[in-house]
Amino acid sequence: xxxxxxxxxxxxxxxxxxxxxxxxxxxxxxxxxxxxxxxxxxxxxxxxxxxxxxxxxxxxxxxxxxxxxxxxxxxxxxxxxxxxxxxxxxxxxxxxxxxxxxxxxxxxxxxxxxxxxxxxxxxxxxxxxxxxxxxxxxxxxxxxxxxxxxxxxxxxxxxxxxxxxxxxxxxxxxxxx
Amino acid sequence: xxxxxxxxxxxxxxxxxxxxxxxxxxxxxxxxxxxxxxxxxxxxxxxxxxxxxxxxxxxxxxxxxxxxxxxxxxxxxxxxxxxxxxxxxxxxxxxxxxxxxxxxxxxxxxxxxxxxxxxxxxxxxxxxxxxxxxxxxxxxxxxxxxxxxxxxxxxxxxxxxxxxxxxxxxxxxxxxx
DNA sequence: ATAAGATTTCAAATGTTTCTGAAATAACTG
DNA sequence: CAGTTATTTCAGAAACATTTGAAATCTTAT
Numbered sequence: 001x002x003x004x005x006x007x008x009x010x011x012x013x014x015x016x017x018x019x020x021x022x023x024x025x026x027x028x029x030x031x032x033x034x035x036x037x038x039x040x041x042x043x044x045x046x047x048x049x050x051x052x053x054x055x056x057x058x059x060x061x062x063x064x065x066x067x068x069x070x071x072x073x074x075x076x077x078x079x080x081x082x083x084x085x086x087x088x089x090x091x092x093x094x095x096x097x098x099x100x101x102x103x104x105x106x107x108x109x110x111x112x113x114x115x116x117x118x119x120x121x122x123x124x125x126x127x128x129x130x131x132x133x134x135x136x137x138x139x140x141x142x143x144x145x146x147x148x149x150x151x152x153x154x155x156x157x158x159x160x161x162x163x164x165x166x167x168x169x170x171x172x173x174x175x176x177x
Numbered sequence: 178x179x180x181x182x183x184x185x186x187x188x189x190x191x192x193x194x195x196x197x198x199x200x201x202x203x204x205x206x207x208x209x210x211x212x213x214x215x216x217x218x219x220x221x222x223x224x225x226x227x228x229x230x231x232x233x234x235x236x237x238x239x240x241x242x243x244x245x246x247x248x249x250x251x252x253x254x255x256x257x258x259x260x261x262x263x264x265x266x267x268x269x270x271x272x273x274x275x276x277x278x279x280x281x282x283x284x285x286x287x288x289x290x291x292x293x294x295x296x297x298x299x300x301x302x303x304x305x306x307x308x309x310x311x312x313x314x315x316x317x318x319x320x321x322x323x324x325x326x327x328x329x330x331x332x333x334x335x336x337x338x339x340x341x342x343x344x345x346x347x348x349x350x351x352x353x354x
Numbered sequence: 355a356t357a358a359g360a361t362t363t364c365a366a367a368t369g370t371t372t373c374t375g376a377a378a379t380a381a382c383t384g
Numbered sequence: 385c386a387g388t389t390a391t392t393t394c395a396g397a398a399a400c401a402t403t404t405g406a407a408a409t410c411t412t413a414t
């Protein structure tokens with residue numbers, strides 16, 4: 001491997017690691033993902049430990065978390081007892097997986113909470129809906145519910161297997177005037 | 178104020194606070210924003226401190242950060258030396274402000290880093306581009322650059338003042354088959 | 355069944371972010 | 385200008401998140 005490539009890979013890992021916060025994953029997870037993505041090959045736990053100078057426990061837990069997110073997959077090699085891990089190579093597929101997870105982990109619970117909040121002062125809570133402050137409050141909650149449900153519907157269409165892909169939708173929106 | 182309303186507001190603050198991570202802001206910032214949003218009125222620092230049981234320093238720093246994000250504004254009242262703070266009440270405007278900030282803080286630097294990385298092994302780096310591993314690496318970087326530039330363009334259109342609003346674009350995409 | 359190798363778990367250590375409180379600074383009033 | 389009130393700053397404290405390393409568990413080959 002040319003030294004330029006090794007250097008470029010190492011820097012890529014660092015750069016991608018800085019995005020961890022934006023994706024909502026830990027730095028090590030992002031670095032492992034970067035390493036697998038930029039390497040292109042499947043690597044075993046020891047490869048990851050050596051490349052990133054991290055402990056076995058950390059590698060194990062972070063790899064499992066990446067599997068949970070659905071952006072890394074496990075493979076086996078015949079005649080080898082180790083497990084090997086490879087990153088999804090299609091960046092759009094990876095983005096869909098992340099969006100899908102975050103919908104489930106963040107948006108769904110928020111919508112559920114907003115529905116509960118609505119019940120506290122809504123139509124089913126007798127004797128309070130005449131107060132103008134309560135009416136204003138209910139209007140705000142309605143706006144939020146509508147916002148999150150729109151986001152959910154939009155994002156759901158993007159990530160659904162049968163729906164149009166995010167990429168094509170993005171390009172369509174980005175191109176037409 | 179009916180006790181149901183006070184209770185509903187308090188719960189809303191807690192619920193919104195849990196979204197802090199998803200928006201990329203601290204818990205206190207999210208709670209202050211929630212308080213201002215759900216109250217509808219402008220509040221002064223002492224009101225915020227009392228309602229959330231936080232220190233003056235925390236309130237001051239978090240309010241300034243919310244101003245920086247552009248989702249809270251400062252107002253004055255005649256005959257009063259205190260500053261009052263009010264949250265943007267349009268949830269779509271707030272979302273646009275957040276997206277706009279995160280583009281600037283996260284996506285722009287990532288694109289810049291990817292451009293730098295591309296120079297390490299790209300056309301301007303002589304003598305390495307014949308290696309197939311380098312070619313594969315360059316392809317991956319190209320994919321990423323294209324991905325982020327598409328995201329940037331798309332999001333930029335949503336948040337630009339003269340462009341169509343995010344809401345209308347979202348509805349357009351969500352409705353048509 | 356057992357031994358070797360691979361993986362997972364988790365308590366303790368480390369690192370990072372956020373918060374407090376008091377001092378310093380700034381802004382207003384008369 | 386002096387006095388008063390409001391705001392900002394920042395070092396240390398507290399809370400929170402991540403990582404380590406070694407023991408426990410699981411897997412596979414013979």
